Amino acid sequence: MKLTVGAVVKAGTSKVNKTGNWRSFRPVVNKDLCNGCGICTFFCPDSSIQITEKKSNINYDYCKGCGICAKECPQGAIKMEEERT
């Protein structure tokens, strides 16, 4: 790849890296327990959690499986499960 002078690149182009394949544990949301408080969205280092329809929704394309969301969920609604491919 050839860079421009000053190495100017387009915004948000890192999205081509699907970092989800780094994961060895996968966070799984129990939608019955999740109350949509959004604490997990604040603490996700990979911008991979969104609240949609008042429930936590994880984007597995990018989630690296760090487990912060599971640890910090006040409802205990997120569990880490071993990743199986």
Place this chain on the structure above:
Amino acid sequence: MVENMELLAPGHRACPGCGTAIATRLILKATGKDVIVVTSTGCLETFTSPYGQSAWEVPWIHSLFENGAAVASGVKEALKAKGNNHTKVVVISGDGGSFDIGFGAISGMFERGHDITYICYDNEAYMNTGVQRSSSTPYAATTTTTPAGVASYGKLEPKKDMPSIALAHGIQYVATASICYPQDLIRKVKKAISINGPKYIQVHVPCCIGWGFDPSETIEVGRLAVETGLVPIYSIEKGKPMEVRKVSDRKPVEAYLKKQNRFKHLFKGEEYKEVVAQLQKICDDNFEYFGLAK
């Protein structure tokens, strides 16, 4: 209400559980899109800019290690020359680029009175290059350049008090924050960018690789740093009394130290009891000086 805006794109190369990535996301939620971010060399710069790509959804420039504040000053002047008086200039740099290598440029920016919000994400060592000590590394922590062993218990010197140095410049706003209290951090960044003149915010960000704990514990460890009193959270606006985040559930410093491999050596025998007592004293002094007790 906090914006749902996501201005740090995923696909960046931060380690799983990275505190710095969390800090950056929260900071960008506070600044919004009308901002230009300058980042000195460090973890943040490296993981957000894989070759030919960028994780930033706002205008961003990578300076050298030493001149983040100087480049930001130039950006601000350029905006002024173009008649733009609304775009904010924010520096987000590590403790290496702030406490050590970029220190002179920061002092210059403060002294010139540039309207810049300087945010230091403080992970307490040079993590990107392999955990070398910085002047922000706390007392008795082991790093690759202050290794604990037969001859030493880790870093011999205490952490540099950067917020006080920033304050001594007579700048408008100085604050410390932690990623563990997102609303507090967002509020402080919003406050800072609303004030004209130089501002300094220091955000405590745990680093699971450099400090040695499980990636899922990033927030837990950061919270313990605050609850033990080792990292006081406060803000000072010029001419107003200091605002302090009180600690309601105080913990002994061991609760924080024992979570991390960088302090593990202190508990291998009785040998370093005195060192732990010294760390507890730092916490006690903070409790007294800042009035942290509820």
